[in-house]
Amino acid sequence: MKAQTLTNLNDARSQATRSRLVQATIDSLIEHGYSKTTGVEICRRAGVTRGALNHHFPDYSALLIDALREVYTTLKVEPDASSLERVVRSGYKNVVQPEFKVVIELWLASQNDPAIGDKLARAIAESAYAFSPKSFRRAGIGEPAANAIYYTLFELLIAIGLGRATSGGKASAHEHMVFETMLDLARQQDSLGVKNNE
């Protein structure tokens, strides 16, 4: 049984520090990438000492997992997935955020760094489920032909995100053309889905 204090000051302070460490990790990954996101750098940004980092995250991979989860929470898919076009528009808004770079950096880091690989890979796999076509039944996704279009659009979103991440967050010269093409494909599939339901 846990006694409840009125203020619970320590707990609030602890959560705040923890949160700042996670946010500092995200910011560092966005600005400097994985290789320069060190414990020292994270603590400098968070305004705490390495003792605090070690207290909250004795395992370095746990911090990265928390950072990834936090980013996945920020980049949430539109709950209204009533059409593929909506899904595309919502996904686009997500991948053009600077935070999406964290996802890419950690995808690669998980592959490159065996120390964090396994644990991080599991977190990635879990979160990826949110993007499974099963989440988009309402948009007509489910049967093979629609799945193919869905995954294709999904890959395009990732490519746009990578393009942003490798260009300082700025859109490439042709990003807009690609996005319009994606919308065309989505609307095409949407109208097919409607037809099938008639």
Added chain:
Amino acid sequence: MKAQTLTNLNDARSQATRSRLVQATIDSLIEHGYSKTTGVEICRRAGVTRGALNHHFPDYSALLIDALREVYTTLKVEPDASSLERVVRSGYKNVVQPEFKVVIELWLASQNDPAIGDKLARAIAESAYAFSPKSFRRAGIGEPAANAIYYTLFELLIAIGLGRATSGGKASAHEHMVFETMLDLARQQDSLGVKNNE
């Protein structure tokens, strides 16, 4: 005036060492990523000392540029770009090579590491010209509508390459579906192009 020796032994040896350093860099980037691709690691793989590395590449960024150029040479676009479908098939063969991971790692590194950023960015921009739609006039690429499809397919190739790089070089469960969709789109555009030429 430069005297020509019969054997030119030193020159051959020098080229061989230089080549091994570049190849070691590529291999390390594929296996361990940018953050763990250190001078020490590269020399260990190449079987030389850091003295040799420093002799050939006093500037670290020069080595990375050479590695990137070497990879771009390996991943050469099909010279026969008579149809978009051919371009897609050729591009696919390239991005599923392990070497494509080097491209991605260096794209990100160029963004993250100011020490090498500018110089590497220029090399990236130069090489990217080979993938410009201007290179594919024969496939009907040039006017706006075709360009949009072209860039979209191009982005999809990159996304597939990223998928491979973040999965240990193995294809994802849906990669094939995406590739088939790409072929469909390419053939569709190809037939339009033929129509326009009739």
Added chain:
DNA sequence: TTGATTACATACACCTGTGTATGTATTGTT
């Protein structure tokens, strides 16, 4: 109020990578 726990900060030893200076053997020049 006293002891225990939490939430950090501080400090030290260690390791790895880097810059740079210098040594040296082979090759090329005259």
Added chain:
DNA sequence: AACAATACATACACAGGTGTATGTAATCAA
């Protein structure tokens, strides 16, 4: 043959990051 240049290897000093042990102030339970 003597000198110079190339192509490395060796060695040292230094910087930055990490693991870990210990110190300490605030909070909490009794």
